[in-house]
Amino acid sequence: MNQGFPRLLGDIGGTNARWAWQASPGAELEDISIQPCGASASLEVSAKAYLNSHGRPQPLWAGIGVATAVTGDEVRMTNSDWRFSISAFQQSLGLERCLVVNDFTSLALSLPALKATDLRAIGGGVGVSDRSIALLGPGTGLGVSGLIADGKGRFTALSGEGGHVTLSASDDGEASLLGALRSTFDHVSAERVLSGQGLVNLYHAVCTVQGVAPQALGPADVTDAAIAKTDAQCVAAVEYFTRFLGNVAGNLTLTLGALGGLYIGGGIVPRLGPAFDETLFRQYFEAKGRYQGLLQSVPVWVITASTPALVGASRALDVLP
Incomplete structure (x- = not known):
């Protein structure tokens, strides 16, 4: 059964973009990286730079939390200049699935694991x-x-x-x-x-x-x-x-x-x-x-x-x- 691995994981705030790689179900997160949002022109550029810098292949799924409301395909960050289309990001990275949610929804889902x-x-x-x-x-x-x-x-x-x-x-x-x-x-x-x-x-x-x-x-x-x-x-x-x-x-x-x-x-x-x-x-x-x-x-x-x-x-x- 396809479980969507490997995964590209992101936590995108107003100041920094945090990325990680998860190779398989239950695996520890690898290659955790923190990049200033201002260092990249867009989410896509930041994600590709992360993957290239760590020599990672194309991920199958991506899960990304963003510090703004997610109400449709177009996402505009509240405290940074980034804006992007979820579908265009998914297509650009060749992802089978891309899920973008509010960053504190992601954080809430992590609480039982703390x-x-x-x-x-x-x-x-x-x-x-x-x-x-x-x-x-x-x-x-x-x-x-x-x-x-x-x-x-x-x-x-x-x-x-x-x-x-x-x-x-x-x-x-x-x-x-x-x-x-x-x-x-x-x-x-x-x-x-x-x-x-x-x-x-x-x-x-x-x-x-x-x-x-x-x-x-x-x-x-x-x-x-x-x-x-x-x-x-x-x-x-x-x-x-x-x-x-x-x-x-x-x-x-x-x-x-x-x-x-x-x-x-x-x-x-x-x-x-x-x-x-x-x-x-x-x-x-x-x-x-x-x-x-x-x-x-x-x-x-x-x-x-x-x-x-x-x-x-x-x-x-x-x-x-």
Whole structure:
């Protein structure tokens, strides 16, 4: 029976394209490679460069997660200039099958395969094994997904764009920041704050509210200054990032009934290191009034594995049409 191997697997974000090769069912991923999206003119060029650099033959199937909504054959990336036709990509690489899904759908499908060493726990109790699981991850953008339980031991990966929901404030301080952000953005989505650029946006908002002239800082600069505690506005920006993340994560958990737990993916939270206040995150994650007790029992994990979405891309080929 044709099982679609060998496979080309991709995880395409707004900044980097990650590729891997899987030779056979259950085989470990090989030749994992990370390429800046800006180094290639298109997805096709990036994929072919990867295959050529590793001397790989033509793959039979390809499974690719992309950091944007996939609603048809034409795909346009949200946080990069790449756009492509799935059918044209499939034809160009001579693939028998090409499946393109949202990158956080891929990541959600990888969650059951993660090991304890791939995770860092942030409080809560023990997840309920037959209940839904929530997933979000600040990176170049804000990815949101989950595994929805059917009550019979099976799960469906959620495909959506929850990172673009409207951000809300839980107190006057947060409301002041949102007011400052609205002077720049017509719509202040969760992604405008909970992402790499979101850290910079928060830093500028803090400076505006405090009447301080902002410096020309990038996401890494804000992070480094917050870790070193050398800039009060950077420290405040990361604190508000943590608060907003807890709030949004709690909302998602309640919306999905995710008593199986919440997973945090993306590169931002691991990069924040000691500047990410886990106690503060739990405080805002659980601050849901009459449902505080319920959320206190929900476990939260930070994903520390480097390329789990590539595993999920292969899983997507197995379970999605």
